[in-house]
Amino acid sequence: MKTPHHESVLSRAARILEAFSQDEPALTVSEIARRSGLHVATASRLVAELVAHGFLSRDDDRQVRIGVRLWELVTRASPTLSLRDTAMPFMEGVHDVVGHHVQLGVLNGDDVLFLERLSAPGAVINYTRVAGRLPLHASSSGLVLLAHGPVSLRERILAGPLTTYTPHTPATPAQLRAILADVRQQGYAYCPGYVHEEALGIAAPVRGGDGTVLAALAVIVPNDASAQAVVPVVRTAARGISRALGST
Amino acid sequence: MKTPHHESVLSRAARILEAFSQDEPALTVSEIARRSGLHVATASRLVAELVAHGFLSRDDDRQVRIGVRLWELVTRASPTLSLRDTAMPFMEGVHDVVGHHVQLGVLNGDDVLFLERLSAPGAVINYTRVAGRLPLHASSSGLVLLAHGPVSLRERILAGPLTTYTPHTPATPAQLRAILADVRQQGYAYCPGYVHEEALGIAAPVRGGDGTVLAALAVIVPNDASAQAVVPVVRTAARGISRALGST
Numbered sequence: 001m002k003t004p005h006h007e008s009v010l011s012r013a014a015r016i017l018e019a020f021s022q023d024e025p026a027l028t029v030s031e032i033a034r035r036s037g038l039h040v041a042t043a044s045r046l047v048a049e050l051v052a053h054g055f056l057s058r059d060d061d062r063q064v065r066i067g068v069r070l071w072e073l074v075t076r077a078s079p080t081l082s083l084r085d086t087a088m089p090f091m092e093g094v095h096d097v098v099g100h101h102v103q104l105g106v107l108n109g110d111d112v113l114f115l116e117r118l119s120a121p122g123a124v125i126n127y128t129r130v131a132g133r134l135p136l137h138a139s140s141s142g143l144v145l146l147a148h149g150p151v152s153l154r155e156r157i158l159a160g161p162l163t164t165y166t167p168h169t170p171a172t173p174a175q176l177r178a179i180l181a182d183v184r185q186q187g188y189a190y191c192p193g194y195v196h197e198e199a200l201g202i203a204a205p206v207r208g209g210d211g212t213v214l215a216a217l218a219v220i221v222p223n224d225a226s227a228q229a230v231v232p233v234v235r236t237a238a239r240g241i242s243r244a245l246g247s248t
Numbered sequence: 249m250k251t252p253h254h255e256s257v258l259s260r261a262a263r264i265l266e267a268f269s270q271d272e273p274a275l276t277v278s279e280i281a282r283r284s285g286l287h288v289a290t291a292s293r294l295v296a297e298l299v300a301h302g303f304l305s306r307d308d309d310r311q312v313r314i315g316v317r318l319w320e321l322v323t324r325a326s327p328t329l330s331l332r333d334t335a336m337p338f339m340e341g342v343h344d345v346v347g348h349h350v351q352l353g354v355l356n357g358d359d360v361l362f363l364e365r366l367s368a369p370g371a372v373i374n375y376t377r378v379a380g381r382l383p384l385h386a387s388s389s390g391l392v393l394l395a396h397g398p399v400s401l402r403e404r405i406l407a408g409p410l411t412t413y414t415p416h417t418p419a420t421p422a423q424l425r426a427i428l429a430d431v432r433q434q435g436y437a438y439c440p441g442y443v444h445e446e447a448l449g450i451a452a453p454v455r456g457g458d459g460t461v462l463a464a465l466a467v468i469v470p471n472d473a474s475a476q477a478v479v480p481v482v483r484t485a486a487r488g489i490s491r492a493l494g495s496t
Contacts, residue, residue, distance in 0.1 A: 009257045014301045017318075020325035053262045057327065065327045068356055070265075074322045075379035077268035079305070079313045085378075089369060092340060108316055121337060130333075131323035 012038060012046055013055070017066070022129055026063040080106065080115045083215060086244050087206065090237040091118055094219060098230055101126045101220040104206075105141035107149055108133075110157065112142040112216065124199050126220045137162050137176050138169050140189040140201030141216035147183040148205055148213035154180065168193040188235055189216075192223050200227045204238035209246030217241060260286060260294055261303070265314070270377055274311040328354065328363045331463060334492050335454065338485040339366055342467060346478055349374045349468040352454075353389035355397055356381070358405065360390040360464065372447050374468045385410050385424050386417050388437040388449030389464035395431035396453055396461035402428065416441040436483055437464075440471050448475045452486035457494030465489060 019027060019035035027035070033043035047064055050056040054069030075081065087104050095102045100123040105112040111133040119126070128134065136142035136149075136157055146154060158173045170176045183189045191201040203218035217238040221227050267275060267283035275283070281291035295312055298304040302317030323329065335352050343350045348371040353360040359381040367374070376382065384390035384397075384405055394402060406421045418424045431437045439449040451466035465486040469475050 010261065010297050010301055010303070013258065013261075014303070017321045020321070022324045022329065025325040025327060025329075049258050053258055055258070055262070066322055066325045068327055068354075068361065071322055071326050071328060072356070072361060072379045073265045073268070074314055074319055076270045076377070077273040077314045078319050078379075079273060079316055080319060081270065081273075081378065088366065092343065092366065095340065096344060106316075108320070113316065113320060118336065118340065129324070130329065131320045131326075 009046075012036070012042070013050060016043065016046060016050065017055075020066055022132070026059070026065050028062060029064065032064060083206075083245070084115045087116065087215070087217065087241045090240045090244075091116065091217070094217075094233055094237045095120070098219050098221065098233055100124050100222070101128065103128050103141065103218050103220070104215055105134075105139075105145065105203075105218065106215045107136075107145040107153075110136060110153070112136060112139055112145055114141075115215070124220060124222045125196050126199060127195060128220070134195065135163055138165055138194050139218075140191040140194070140203035140220075141218040143179060143183050143189040143191065144203045144205050144216040144218075145213065147180045147189070165195050166193050166197050168197075170194070188231060189218075190227075190231065192227070198223055200224075202227065202230055202234045204235045205242075206238050207242040207245070207247040211247060214245070215241075257294075260284070260290070261298060264291065264294060264298065264304075268314055270380070274307070274313050276310060277312065280312060331454075331493075332363045335364065335463070335465065335489045338488045338492075339364065339465070342465075342481055342485045343368070346467050346469065346481055348372055348470070349376065351376050351389065351466050351468070352463055353382075353387075353393065353451075353466065354463045355384075355393040355401075358384060358401070360384060360387055360393055362389070363463070372468060372470045373444050374447060375443060376468070382443065383411055386413055386442050387466075388439040388442070388451035388468075389466040391427060391431050391437040391439065392451045392453050392464040392466075393461065395428045395437070413443050414441050414445050416445075418442070436479060437466075438475075438479065440475070446471055448472075450475065450478055450482045452483045453490075454486050455490040455493070455495040459495060462493070463489075 015036035019032045029044050033040040051058050054067045056064050057067045058064050091102045095118040099120040101119045103114050103117040105114045114128050114132050136146040164171050188204040199220050200223040201220050203216045205213040206215040208214045219234050263284035267280045277292050281288040299306050302315045304312050305315045306312050339350045343366040347368040349367045351362050351365040353362045362376050362380050365378050384394040412419050436452040447468050448471040449468050451464045453461040454463040456462045467482050
């Protein structure tokens with residue numbers, strides 16, 4: 001079905017796109033070649049083709065970036081845009097009241113992928129970024145998605161390894177099973193210091209019209225006793241988004 | 249430099265991505281073939297390859313969409329993400345006070361391309377979308393970008409044609425020249441009914457560290473006398489974003 005040659009061009013194009021990151025959005029051709037494991041001549045030719053199609057762009061100083069045209073094509077028809085657009089006013093409301101960080105995450109592979117994040121200046125430390133990822137077992141959003149996700153996924157994650165970030169990160173299958181049962185029973189995840197000692201995540205499920213959990217809404221606040229008061233805010237907003245998506 | 253065959257694969261991949269839009273984010277292979285002008289067999293083979301690389305995804309019901317993996321790759325290294333992230337708290341502040349729509353646009357080709365939009369429920373009509381476009385001469389954001397853009401661009405747009413949306417849209421080169429002079433002199437664009445009779449756009453320039461205009465911040469409010477009070481809010485926020493970007 002596929003000719004090796006076709007596969008090869010798209011496969012190499014994919015490797016080139018993967019060379020860019022939020023920390024390094026601009027690279028030279030030789031950096032791209034090194035990161036993508038391609039010969040410089042091959043990388044150079046492919047970058048030129050990708051630039052010609054607007055997938056990449058090249059500055060006056062030879063730095064290559066993701067092209068604005070590609071961003072536009074992908075964003076305007078993004079599979080996540082309508083979810084994000086529906087959630088946005090609710091997220092803004094939570095952000096007005098709670099401050100710090102409000103974020104929306106979806107299950108993608110064995111991770112939570114964050115579609116949106118609103119942050120206040122001076123907010124508590126938070127490793128999340130738009131289009132960033134965190135492991136399912138360690139983050140409040142991930143625990144909500146895992147608790148309501150497929151059994152096969154849960155068994156795979158429970159089989160480990162469970163990376164720990166602090167002494168509070170769930171580290172054993174037994175701990176994780178207990179937490180997931182709590183998340184399902186209480187209707188939210190409450191995670192003091194799981195990813196960073198100073199931060200506490202609270203997440204609640206966002207459901208679609210058929211009741212399926214589509215996303216997790218989370219706030220990240222300082223890890224102290226005042227966080228408990230935020231729980232009803234997060235749960236209410238997550239229910240609001242679910243209602244707006246047609247859930248009853 | 250390019251082999252026709254390589255060019256052809258990426259060129260056809262680009263045409264396939266271009267087939268998707270915000271109104272039609274999910275298409276069947278035959279719809280994709282029709283929109284991209286490819287034979288169904290060719291489209292089918294390329295879609296399969298793009299699905300294999302995560303550029304597209306296919307549902308159980310055979311609907312094809314932009315892949316979440318591609319969204320992630322493009323978004324995490326987006327050339328516009330740092331601008332958008334810097335602007336976001338200022339945009340939220342304006343949105344809290346003004347309501348309706350707050351949006352951030354950049355110059356792209358002969359259009360304004362919108363990177364972000366915050367909208368309130370029940371806000372005035374607005375054709376802008378995230379990753380959507382408007383012509384430069386008709387929108388408040390576009391007029392700010394055009395007023396501060398390259399002379400060659402200005403001359404090209406002034407040479408027309410100037411599409412009109414209402415009787416208030418600038419329709420002649422003389423009208424447009426006068427408006428652009430006002431925008432430069434006043435420091436903002438004020439556009440009652442240019443795109444829709446009921447809406448009024450107000451936009452101000454966002455400048456980078458070297459003083460270059462990088463973007464336009466705009467609000468869209470109802471087309472009435474109360475709009476004038478919004479001007480200082482928009483100008484202040486645009487200055488704030490500029491300061492945060494290093495402008496003095």
